[in-house]
Amino acid sequence: MFPANRSFPKVPLIQTPTPLHRLSHLSKDLNLDLWIKRDDLTGFAMGGNKGRKLEYVIADALQKDAEVIVGCGSLQSNFIRHLAAACSVYGIVCAAALMDLPFNEPEDKPSQPGLQPTNGNALLDRILGADLRVFPDGTWNELDAHRADLVAEYQAKGKRVYDIPIGGSSALSAFAFVEAAEELKGHSFDWIVFASSSGSTQTGLSYAFHETNTNIQGIACDPEPEMVEDFVDLAAQLDTLLGQTKGLKADDFRWDLDSVGPGYGIPSKEGESALQLMARREGIFLDPIYTAKAFAGLIRLSEAGKIAGKVLFWHTGGTPALFALQDA
Numbered sequence: 001m002f003p004a005n006r007s008f009p010k011v012p013l014i015q016t017p018t019p020l021h022r023l024s025h026l027s028k029d030l031n032l033d034l035w036i037k038r039d040d041l042t043g044f045a046m047g048g049n050k051g052r053k054l055e056y057v058i059a060d061a062l063q064k065d066a067e068v069i070v071g072c073g074s075l076q077s078n079f080i081r082h083l084a085a086a087c088s089v090y091g092i093v094c095a096a097a098l099m100d101l102p103f104n105e106p107e108d109k110p111s112q113p114g115l116q117p118t119n120g121n122a123l124l125d126r127i128l129g130a131d132l133r134v135f136p137d138g139t140w141n142e143l144d145a146h147r148a149d150l151v152a153e154y155q156a157k158g159k160r161v162y163d164i165p166i167g168g169s170s171a172l173s174a175f176a177f178v179e180a181a182e183e184l185k186g187h188s189f190d191w192i193v194f195a196s197s198s199g200s201t202q203t204g205l206s207y208a209f210h211e212t213n214t215n216i217q218g219i220a221c222d223p224e225p226e227m228v229e230d231f232v233d234l235a236a237q238l239d240t241l242l243g244q245t246k247g248l249k250a251d252d253f254r255w256d257l258d259s260v261g262p263g264y265g266i267p268s269k270e271g272e273s274a275l276q277l278m279a280r281r282e283g284i285f286l287d288p289i290y291t292a293k294a295f296a297g298l299i300r301l302s303e304a305g306k307i308a309g310k311v312l313f314w315h316t317g318g319t320p321a322l323f324a325l326q327d328a
């Protein structure tokens with residue numbers, strides 16, 4: 001494994017190492033040696049993988065004397081929830097451009113409802129007092145443009161603004177997962193499976209385990225095959241940050257697009273069954289948008305004989321979105 005033997009400034013937000021334990025019932029059910037990494041228990045702002053990124057992002061923003069951090073995402077974004085909470089701790093204003101269900105191309109506009117727009121993360125964001133600007137659904141590029149407008153608005157008021165990309169994916173955020181990989185020391189997993197979206201988790205873990213016997217398998221939660229270009233780009237940024245020349249290419253990322261279901265932000269049938277299975281066999285809650293789809297993907301790949309042996313399911317959090325499920 002690649003040693004995360006570099007350090008960058010970070011602020012304390014989360015409790016690490018997160019728990020790592022075996023799932024004995026599901027190991028039997030699925031004929032795997034199945035383990036789980038509990039990043040749903042990072043302990044800050046109801047848990048999730050975004051806390052790892054924000055320890056670095058907030059430190060960077062503080063170094064740059066930011067007064068406002070501007071982000072964007074869906075109404076049920078776990079990232080915006082974490083960002084708003086972290087900003088509260090460090091006395092920074094959090095402003096966010098939001099859409100209920102952003103999509104990739106106009107023809108991908110979702111025809112099904114997603115989560116309720118007022119509960120779950122959206123409720124927590126309001127409690128946290130973030131400056132939330134909700135726009136009609138449109139493309140991710142349009143959402144990004146609204147973010148840029150919000151940056152300009154605060155700058156026009158004379159504020160020092162820190163602008164953060166979707167999902168908080170930056171080289172430092174990816175580094176947070178190179179570092180997280182160290183928490184698996186003493187284990188040798190054949191596979192690590194997790195929900196993949198903006199790319200920090202996938203890039204950081206793929207980087208850490210590049211050319212080892214551990215296969216890193218992301219399960220996509222957005223129907224966007226071209227995202228892999230972002231992973232390659234992030235890995236190049238990691239090379240620069242760490243003074244390395246690994247040069248990860250598209251082929252170095254294992255990435256499965258078959259569990260997205262009806263679209264980003266919309267629960268899938270397969271995911272709902274996986275969510276129930278995890279709850280009923282192990283007493284652990286998944287979320288409907290990321291981890292349930294990822295676990296459904298793990299089950300499918302295992303049934304197809306594509307993954308086997310000692311398998312780690314990396315639970316990336318997101319459980320507050322459960323409280324925004326439409327009446328089932």
Ligand SMILES: *Cc1c(COP(=O)(O)O)cnc(C)c1O
Nearest residue numbers: 078197198199200201290316318
């Ligand atoms: C953001 C998120 C992911 C994806 O992580 P990325 O680093 O953005 O790819 C997975 N699961 C949950 C619950 C998330 O909130």
